[in-house]
Amino acid sequence: MIRITDILDKIYEYSPDADVSLIDRAYIYSARVHEGQVRLSGEPYLSHPLEVANILADMKLDMESIAAALLHDVIEDTPATKEDIADMFGPGVAHIVEGVTKLSALHASTKVAQQAESLRKMILAMADDIRVVLIKLADRLHNMRTLKYHKKPEKQAAIAQETLDIYAPIAARLGIFWIKNELEEIAFFYTLREEHDRILTLVNKAKDEQEAYINEVSASLHYKMEEMELPCQIKGRFKSFYSIYQKMLSQGLEFDEVYDLIAFRIILDTVPQCYAAMGAVHSMWKPIYYKIKDYIGNPKPNMYQSIHTTVIGPKGERVEIQIRTHEMDRVAESGIAAHWSYKEGTRIDENTGELFAWIRNLVENQENLKDPDEFLENVRIDLYPGEIYVFTPVGEIKTLPKKATPVDFAYRIHTEVGAQCTGARVNGKLVPLSHELRTGDTIEIITTKGHNPSRDWLNFVKTVKAKTKIRAYINAREKERSYSLGREMCEKTFRKRNQNFNALIKSGDIARVADILGFKTIDDLIAHVGFGQMTALQLLKRAVPEFEKDLEDADDALIEKIVSRPSDKQRTTGIIVKGLNDILVRFSKCCNPLPGDPIIGYITQGQGVAIHRKNCINILKMSSERVIEVEWASGIKESYPASICIKTDDRHGLLADIAAVISKAGINILNAHSETSVEGISIFYFTIMVESSAQLKKVMAELRRVKTVNEVKRVITEDITSGSQSK
Missing domain, CATH: 1.10.3210.10 (Hypothetical protein af1432)
Known part of the structure; x- marks a missing residue:
């Protein structure tokens, strides 16, 4: 205390x-x-x-x-x-x-x-x-x-x-x-306890590696500042969990796609030193020009001053650096309190700068408003730049994230309203359910009794509640269908073997198998069969062990025929599904996984297992019951297609320099095309053959060092074909 x-x-x-x-x-x-x-x-x-x-x-x-x-x-x-x-x-x-x-x-x-x-x-x-x-x-x-x-x-x-x-x-x-x-x-x-704990776990996993990176960057910065005779204090820190979550949410990113988990701060004595330090940093590492922001020359309304720059640092990683004076750092932490004199008998000088300008303007504009809701409507926009502020038909206020839709609004009202949403009126006009709402809109939701959520809604909803409820409904329906299919498959298979499936349920034999395999209920086990993650024959072997030998003898020839002689295509996929190499797999084109990428399998109907990257947006929309653990096989030396996008200032010989870097890495180019904007910005799309994500990252890091290249990022194949059309 x-x-x-x-x-x-x-x-x-x-x-x-x-x-x-x-x-x-x-x-x-x-x-x-x-x-x-x-x-x-x-x-x-x-x-x-x-x-x-x-x-x-x-x-x-x-x-x-x-x-x-x-x-x-x-x-x-x-x-x-x-x-x-x-x-x-x-x-x-x-x-x-x-x-x-x-x-x-x-x-x-x-x-x-x-x-x-x-x-x-x-x-x-x-x-x-x-x-x-x-x-x-x-x-x-x-x-x-x-x-x-x-x-x-x-x-x-x-x-x-x-x-x-x-x-x-x-x-x-x-x-x-x-x-x-x-x-x-x-x-x-x-x-959001679950989201908080998830990010905590992910940050802790990456912490050792990130702390080593902080030390490396800090040492390089210290050396450069000493060389330039710029006495300073350098701090490296992890971003807050909430800011990481907000970035993931607002930009639709997974954790491993958030590049700026670490921010560095250089604190100096004077303003000229700040600009000199920025020049020193840019002489060390290539800056990303559109990420340079001068809040010293143009302070924020809350008095914040600093230079922000993002550079391509060691190992080709983006590094965010803030440069400011000690006084600016004090103001950045304490804000308006930093300008409040602590000396006895004195008050803040309200004529200094624009410290109180925005507060005075707010009050002057609103002082005659008696309705608190109307006051809130006019003020909240200034306080909540990352949110929109909308109304129900009776004037009740609801806050939603930017780009939220009528479906998000419906779920914000009530889960049942969201589920039964079939249409919406915004400011009295009918709009599509994917319509992006704006601050000040009045929304009326049209519902139809008995209507249920659509899987397509997952493509545009923005709120956690809407996504969670829609996925829960879809998973429940998938489970219901799989249960019916699984029960039908079990009854037929057991009947062929002169066994009564219903009798085995009543006897407790099926319940025993469910318990051994870790299922909460028999229904979950049956649905598991319906999803194709376990065969009815495997269930029979476990439920009636004395039949296992006979069944094995009868099935050995078939198993030998299917498993022991895989096709050349199967042998070279480099994927192990549940410990077996010889399962039919195919790579999804939506995310183009590479060896080294975290991957997950999805059981498809009649086409084996589709392999996705774990952070693929499509996996998030699919039924979790059909997801299966997969891994890359060791010792596989195959090449896989990967697509990259390169943004750069246009210049003579640029394409030759880029092609030389790719060729020097021993990588073949399958496809390439480029576009140039009227502003002189070139965008190159390449599909290349690589052996792993590590090899891809290495060549991308080399490409970032090419003169005038501003950005290199991995994209999906479909982006290459649609990129020019969308511009």
């Missing part, structure tokens, strides 16, 4: 001459009025205001702010009044405490109206005294840190969702990114 002496020590560090008597008195008063109150964690209630005050001390705020943090709950939770606070601590502290209390006191009739009113009060408080909102953010941060003490998961999820909806965006808009990031990370854990 934080002690008052810890807070005072921090204050003396950033303000050695500070008069802390106001804080001492606030602490004593808070301890007295909160005496006997206990938090859910079992700690004395006083621990909470102390933690909030400590967060504000970390932000180097003034004495009034920290005293108000110690007192922020006294009006709401104790008999103390605003007048009492003003008499003892002055009108400034009383004003802040009253402002924080108003933010907590919401009496709206509906959850939507409550959220709108909460946001309205937050914006008004920012315009009145930004310190009110800083204390509220610190209050929410400590509450999120102790959210585990809430016993009800639904309560935890509701608080976490509110944090993502209101508090994290406010922190981001104020430029306080360390609070924004911590709020998002904790809220992510409680709102």
Whole structure:
């Protein structure tokens, strides 16, 4: 538990001459009025205001702010009044405490109206005294840190969702990114636990390799900066889990397709040094020109300043680098709080830059609006750039990700509405279900009783809920069909062997087999047969062991005929399915897997096993019951087609240079074509024959080093044929 002496020590560090008597008195008063109150964690209630005050001390705020943090709950939770606070601590502290209390006191009739009113009060408080909102953010941060003490998961999820909806965006808009990031990370854990844990596992798996890469890049940067006589501090860090998840979601990527898991930061003394450092970095590694962003010359509205550049670093990997001064780094972490003077008796200079311009504009434009929903409609767009804000026919507000569709909206209303959705009207006009919604749209969903989700919806829905519910329905239907087919197959096979399948179910023999094989129910085992992942004959052998020898004798000739003499095509696929080389397999054209790629098999009807890359979008749409484990065979030296796209500035001799790199790697070119835009950007599409993904990555890394080449990426074969048509 934080002690008052810890807070005072921090204050003396950033303000050695500070008069802390106001804080001492606030602490004593808070301890007295909160005496006997206990938090859910079992700690004395006083621990909470102390933690909030400590967060504000970390932000180097003034004495009034920290005293108000110690007192922020006294009006709401104790008999103390605003007048009492003003008499003892002055009108400034009383004003802040009253402002924080108003933010907590919401009496709206509906959850939507409550959220709108909460946001309205937050914006008004920012315009009145930004310190009110800083204390509220610190209050929410400590509450999120102790959210585990809430016993009800639904309560935890509701608080976490509110944090993502209101508090994290406010922190981001104020430029306080360390609070924004911590709020998002904790809220992510409680709102999407499975996704959080999945990304945690994936990051941990890659951590050793990534940490070695951080050390390598950091060492190279240190050496270059010393050579250029640019004294600096260099930091390498992993991106937050929530930002990784948001990138995967917004761009439709799998984890191993997110290239910028690591970001580097170079911190220097002056602005000229920042530009010199950018030049030094670009002399080391090739920059990606459209990824260079100068937020020093053009600061963001929340005062953020930095140079961002992405380069092709060691091993051909993209590296994101931020370059800024120490002052810019302080502002980047603390945002608007960094401009709040901690000196006694002074206030922030509101004429400095545009610190409060966006807040003032918001309030000036909305101050005459009495309807909180209308206020929310006009404000939220500015706070939620990654989301759209739409309405139900009765005016209820719904938040969806960008490019969301009427189907996403329908599932947002209710699962049954989503399942029975057959049409939609947007702003009174009929639209396709794949129509992309925009902020301000009013959506009416048309439903048909008895209608069910379509597999095609998976091609355009954006929300996790919609995708999950649609896949669950499709899997259930697939299982139902497979159960019927499996039962029919079992009854026929058992009947041919003079066995009664239904009698064996009643006797418990089939249940015994299901238990041994790890199936929860007999129905799951029968569906497994229907999916083709187990034969009815194999089930009979396990259910009636005494028949196994006779069955083996009868089947040996057939097995020998099918398995022992595979065709040349089968022998050279390089794929092992469940430990056997000689199963009919084919490679899917949708993702063109290569040796070294993580792969998965999908059982098709009459065409054997289709091999896909594990991150193939089509696998995500297919029934999980038909997925089967496969692996690359060792020692196979076959060539496989792979397609790449190269974007480059046009120049004389470019194609010859690219072809020379591919030829030098001992790789054959099957197909090639190119396009050149009016801006002079050339796009080359190549289909080449490679032995593995490692060989492909190596030649792609070499191609990135070719003069004027900006980007090299792996694509699917279909992209080559459709690329020119889509442009």
